[in-house]
Amino acid sequence: MNSGSPLAEPWVEKYRPRTLSEVVGNEAVLERLRCIAKEGNLPNVLFVGAPGVGKTTVALALANDMLGPELAREAVLELNASDDRGIDVVRNTIKMFAQKRVSLPAGRHKLIILDEADSMTSSAQQALRRTMEIYSSTTRFALAANMSSKIIEPIQSRCAVIRFRRLSEQEVSQRLLQVFAQERVPYDAAGLETVVFTAEGDMRQALNNAQATYHGFGMVSAENVLRVCDTPPPVALKRFLEACERRQLDAAVAELQTLWRNGYAPIDIVGTLFRIAKQHAMVVEGGERGRDLRLEFMREIGLTHLRIAEGASSLLQLTALAARLVQHADALQREKARA
Ligand SMILES: Nc1ncnc2c1ncn2[C@@H]1O[C@H](COP(=O)(O)OP(=O)(O)OP(=O)(O)O)[C@@H](O)[C@H]1O
């Protein structure tokens, strides 16, 4: 069975889009870049966004679309965090590439891709300032970073800053479905939904989790995905919330205890709980008041998250949360009875 082969190519590489037309999500951004790829005259760009949303992919695909695979080999220099990128590299490798003569069609420039630019030292970034200007007639830069705050202001000011948002659940799930079809992966709806849920808009994580599940268990079902991802099961947390809404403290606490016994960390429990509560709050049932209750829940869960993140990582905090949620549900009930 090929699904069991540990040597199988990682899906993230196998299904990395080669052209901009294959990239999903961030439509407005991509529309602009597709235009640039056709017409040339790329400005210096800085791609900023969460991990796994396509920054590297887009930079490479843009180079490919704009210059064609032949020229791209000669006219593109890609440097990422695995290359040394101190000040010497800016002085030598980058400068030398910028000075190299390559004949290009009108409107096209050589491209230097500086991936994971937030890990460049600030002296290297400083050295880049002048280089970017001096060679701007022949060479353009595409930088990618997770946080724009780690890129010095003068570099940001020389670039068009392009923000990538996390992919929507629909975008992730559509892409997964394509991969599942090509790889003939057996899956069910709940399995797909769980991969999407655990990925939180990160396509790399979605593909990796799906592949690990498939290779480990041969089938993408909710249960198998959770075994691979080690995320607290969303269904248990849904039951917890419902128990709180019905003011059943015992049932709610029992759910927490089970999760605790199974070794889930409070920070993961409360993080997942918040996302479930948010989804839950979008579905308005029980009129205005029902909605108010759910918003109140989100507030309490947020506060508990804060305490746990600050170090109070205990079952006690979670149990106290359950008590407060039930209290809110109680208050609502009393209000209803009075009305
Ligand atoms: N928008 C997308 N459309 C299709 N596939 C995507 C997209 N974004 C990410 N992927 C998939 O996820 C993998 C990782 O994406 P990529 O390397 O572009 O992420 P990144 O944004 O550069 O992340 P990091 O900030 O961690 O470097 C790609 O190989 C590709 O398979």
Ligand SMILES: [Mg+2]
């Ligand atoms: Mg990247």
